[in-house]
Amino acid sequence: MKLTDLETPRLVLDAGRMEANVARLKERLARLRVRLRPHVKTCKSIDVARGLMQSPSGPITVSTLKEAEQFLAHGVTDILYAVGIAPGKLDHVVALRGRGADLAVVVDSVEAARAVADRGAGIPALIEIDCDGHRAGVKPGHPVLLDIAKALARGAQLRGVMTHAGDSYNCRTTEAIADMAEQERGAVVRSAAVLRSAGFASPVVSVGSTPTATFARSLEGVTEVRAGVFVFHDLVMAGLGVCRVADIAISVLATVIGHQPEKGWIITDAGWMAMSRDRGTSKQALDQGYGLVCDASGRPIDDLVVTDANQEHGIVGRRGGVPADVAKYPLGTRFRILPNHACATAAQHDAYHVVRDGPEVLARWPRFAGW
Amino acid sequence: MKLTDLETPRLVLDAGRMEANVARLKERLARLRVRLRPHVKTCKSIDVARGLMQSPSGPITVSTLKEAEQFLAHGVTDILYAVGIAPGKLDHVVALRGRGADLAVVVDSVEAARAVADRGAGIPALIEIDCDGHRAGVKPGHPVLLDIAKALARGAQLRGVMTHAGDSYNCRTTEAIADMAEQERGAVVRSAAVLRSAGFASPVVSVGSTPTATFARSLEGVTEVRAGVFVFHDLVMAGLGVCRVADIAISVLATVIGHQPEKGWIITDAGWMAMSRDRGTSKQALDQGYGLVCDASGRPIDDLVVTDANQEHGIVGRRGGVPADVAKYPLGTRFRILPNHACATAAQHDAYHVVRDGPEVLARWPRFAGW
Numbered sequence: 001m002k003l004t005d006l007e008t009p010r011l012v013l014d015a016g017r018m019e020a021n022v023a024r025l026k027e028r029l030a031r032l033r034v035r036l037r038p039h040v041k042t043c044k045s046i047d048v049a050r051g052l053m054q055s056p057s058g059p060i061t062v063s064t065l066k067e068a069e070q071f072l073a074h075g076v077t078d079i080l081y082a083v084g085i086a087p088g089k090l091d092h093v094v095a096l097r098g099r100g101a102d103l104a105v106v107v108d109s110v111e112a113a114r115a116v117a118d119r120g121a122g123i124p125a126l127i128e129i130d131c132d133g134h135r136a137g138v139k140p141g142h143p144v145l146l147d148i149a150k151a152l153a154r155g156a157q158l159r160g161v162m163t164h165a166g167d168s169y170n171c172r173t174t175e176a177i178a179d180m181a182e183q184e185r186g187a188v189v190r191s192a193a194v195l196r197s198a199g200f201a202s203p204v205v206s207v208g209s210t211p212t213a214t215f216a217r218s219l220e221g222v223t224e225v226r227a228g229v230f231v232f233h234d235l236v237m238a239g240l241g242v243c244r245v246a247d248i249a250i251s252v253l254a255t256v257i258g259h260q261p262e263k264g265w266i267i268t269d270a271g272w273m274a275m276s277r278d279r280g281t282s283k284q285a286l287d288q289g290y291g292l293v294c295d296a297s298g299r300p301i302d303d304l305v306v307t308d309a310n311q312e313h314g315i316v317g318r319r320g321g322v323p324a325d326v327a328k329y330p331l332g333t334r335f336r337i338l339p340n341h342a343c344a345t346a347a348q349h350d351a352y353h354v355v356r357d358g359p360e361v362l363a364r365w366p367r368f369a370g371w
Numbered sequence: 372m373k374l375t376d377l378e379t380p381r382l383v384l385d386a387g388r389m390e391a392n393v394a395r396l397k398e399r400l401a402r403l404r405v406r407l408r409p410h411v412k413t414c415k416s417i418d419v420a421r422g423l424m425q426s427p428s429g430p431i432t433v434s435t436l437k438e439a440e441q442f443l444a445h446g447v448t449d450i451l452y453a454v455g456i457a458p459g460k461l462d463h464v465v466a467l468r469g470r471g472a473d474l475a476v477v478v479d480s481v482e483a484a485r486a487v488a489d490r491g492a493g494i495p496a497l498i499e500i501d502c503d504g505h506r507a508g509v510k511p512g513h514p515v516l517l518d519i520a521k522a523l524a525r526g527a528q529l530r531g532v533m534t535h536a537g538d539s540y541n542c543r544t545t546e547a548i549a550d551m552a553e554q555e556r557g558a559v560v561r562s563a564a565v566l567r568s569a570g571f572a573s574p575v576v577s578v579g580s581t582p583t584a585t586f587a588r589s590l591e592g593v594t595e596v597r598a599g600v601f602v603f604h605d606l607v608m609a610g611l612g613v614c615r616v617a618d619i620a621i622s623v624l625a626t627v628i629g630h631q632p633e634k635g636w637i638i639t640d641a642g643w644m645a646m647s648r649d650r651g652t653s654k655q656a657l658d659q660g661y662g663l664v665c666d667a668s669g670r671p672i673d674d675l676v677v678t679d680a681n682q683e684h685g686i687v688g689r690r691g692g693v694p695a696d697v698a699k700y701p702l703g704t705r706f707r708i709l710p711n712h713a714c715a716t717a718a719q720h721d722a723y724h725v726v727r728d729g730p731e732v733l734a735r736w737p738r739f740a741g742w
Contacts (some may be wrong), residue, residue, distance in 0.1 A: 007436070007742065008457065008740055008742070010742070041682055041683070057707075063683040064683060065378070083640065083683045083684060084628035084638065084640075085626065085631040085683075086379065086626040086627075086628050086640060086703060087380070087702060087703045088626060088703060090376065092378060109629060109702070110631065111701065111702045112628075130631075135686065136628075136629045136631070136638050136684065137683060165676065166681065195709065208622065250587075254707055255457040256457075257454065257457050258455045258480060258483065258507045260501075260507070267455065267506070268453075269454065272649075273434075274742075276648055277648035277649045277715060278643075279650075310452045311412055311434055311715075312412070312434040313455075313507065315506065328481065331457070331458060331480070331483055332457060332458045344643070346697060347644060347719075348718075350740065350741045363703060369721065371378065371379070371380055371381070371439070371645075371720075
């Protein structure tokens, strides 16, 4: 089967680009002497994850218990559920552990630590540290760490500390990302030291975001890095300088379904349902609309972007409202459109159509969704 | 089963609100003496569609051939595929017609009309009219209509004209929506007249959008109305004055997983994966963030909105950055969050959990996704 045989829109995965992305990060982390715990919330696919994991049993990071379920069904057992645990999910956690998953959870309050300990099942837990003020977590080195550790000791096991420098997505320079990586590292290393000095072993010191993993100068004291987007990369990462546009491994195959010649609009069948509503590049120097338009081989063409999107219609024009030469793209023309945000766009599709240096579809790798 | 038994996030459907929304639009259209061809791109569920359709065979409007496939499998045969047809999809259309679907397609150029006619299968086609400059379609009454009709005559069948006043979503007053409805009506009635005066029967004159369907003063000359969002309504519709917040029939059930007490943030497990990235209220007078927060019974509380969202984290605060009283919402508290855009939020979920005036989950109605 060839790409031209696929009914559009469909999600395409360039295996060569993906493998290069993975090799690049793995080399970096090997030099920094830290292991990778890839975040599979981006791919939600065992076929993709196999190329990321150190061994068939993991380790991996997940964002939902559905991901834990699905990967456990494929033999992956070393799993960190990296979203603060809700008490109502603890029975599910215990059930997954009972089926062989070494599943660890995350807490950031005494209240949550008590809930995990009260379950009385020795569930391993990491304390989440807020390294950049963007979301959840305890302030680095804050004395409440010891209260949480004590609460966990009553029926859970403290496995360590973790943080996520999500604010690295808002950096303007790679130098700023490197500084953020140091801030991320410092936050967890300092927090682990507070715990250890009070006699609490904190074997795991976990950081992670694709930008900070790419530009960290040192990861001394860190035991593992969690990153997800790097496997595919996307326009937000390219805008940050974390990758090149030519590294982006997923695209949405679309077909031209019409034109508005007077406006220089090309209309495709890839609307926001296929691209997602993510507009992550809108705050960056180069706004890529709902996606950057490439030809069928995956090369950007004529500065075309998806300027607007309805559910199943994408409006393509030249960047900055310049009319496109619509006659070059007759009805039926195929585009491949690079996404702003790989996690969001991939989530709109049920499978990857895998290509490698050509139009042959070598495999269809299913992906799952939901909770 | 009760709502409290569901692992979150999950999509909840209030059947009473939905039935009232459907009854209200049906009454309006009955008074205007025009039939409803509901757009099932919003619900993607046969269980929901059964309450919308005139009969078990339809009619319905779809936005993908996957929707046509799925509804045909449940006996729905009267189907309009309301997105401009790509030539590469014609074999699929013919296959669906061969399996009993009276499936009609849409064209807006001579090029597309030729492709449909050249397939030689007598496929019924409507000509799309651009009533508001927002997307696809031929200018109302433009002479190219006759060229398209002639091209269709060579191997397809001209079934009529259709338009969609998508720009009604940008209206500021209900008066402006009523004017837009008149503009929508005029565009297709005038186009049908051009075709008829040249001897082309144009039996179907189709309009549709939830706002214009709600406020049209007259639908004289129109034979059918397509609308989708009205079944659930959403915050964008409430912001337009098309419904009340209390009419919104779907919500995302979420659990409090943490707090940032100093900032007055409540953190939930409903991030953008559960809510979608849609920010449709950001341009309206009242920005609802990523969703309006209700208590477990579905009533808005304390002016709480989802102020920011990561993939599986929602940050809840009071509107306008005012800190929330986080102590009122301890770990494990359940919220129901109303969506900006029903089509986008529902698309993130695989089922509706149906309730009626209480916490009992009366049914789980599956929905499908993809193409």
